[in-house]
Amino acid sequence: MTTPAEEPSDPIAALQRTVRALVFPGGCAWHAEQSHESLTRYLVEETAEFIDAVERELPVEEVRSELGDVLYQVLFHAAIAERDGEGYDLASVAESLNEKLIARHPHVFGDRGPMTAAELNAEWERLKEDAAGEDRGSRSPLDGIPASMPALARAAKVVDRLRRAGLINPSAAERSHEDPLAAVIGPDEQRLAEFGIGDAMLALVTRANAAGVDPDRALRLAVDRLAARALHTGD
Structure with a gap:
């Protein structure tokens, strides 16, 4: 019989054992106090840090480290579910995900x-x-979009879903002579389009500040109006 030290190396299994040791009774007092609810902000933060590392094109070691922090959150939640008898663990999460991806x-x-x-x-x-x-x-084309998503991310998701459902045509708006951004958008000008749109969005935020308007709320309400119009048209 082989001893644990002689078993083939499995980094994921070793990491899972470490996280379970922290979460289960007899482990770390801080980990023992955590719940799915208390950890959500850390999942958001770690995901944002990974995105930041990718977008800033940081060295691969830093990107790998940030991705590891995201993985830690997944293992943490799975260990909590196992510890508290919620009916699933990392293995069942992986199994159901694998089945879904294949299907x-x-x-x-x-x-x-x-x-x-x-x-x-x-x-x-x-x-x-x-x-x-x-x-x-x-x-509905908008089923499954979380209401708690950040306003800009939710807006992008709603527009994409409505476009895929054929309920709106963003490309037509881009070509409109009334659209001040039309001049910077083209198949070979993606970076220029990104700069132009970013500057225009920043100008709107500045305008909202001057007018005493919450730009996040303004965008949420605009997205709701767009969704209502598009879904009504599609009935």
């Missing part, structure tokens, strides 16, 4: 063959309906 990618793991991005988007929605036991076409 939702029949063009890779099944016999569907190659599919275009548009076909994949449509197939993804159909597979989600099947998994939920819903009738085809019964899901």
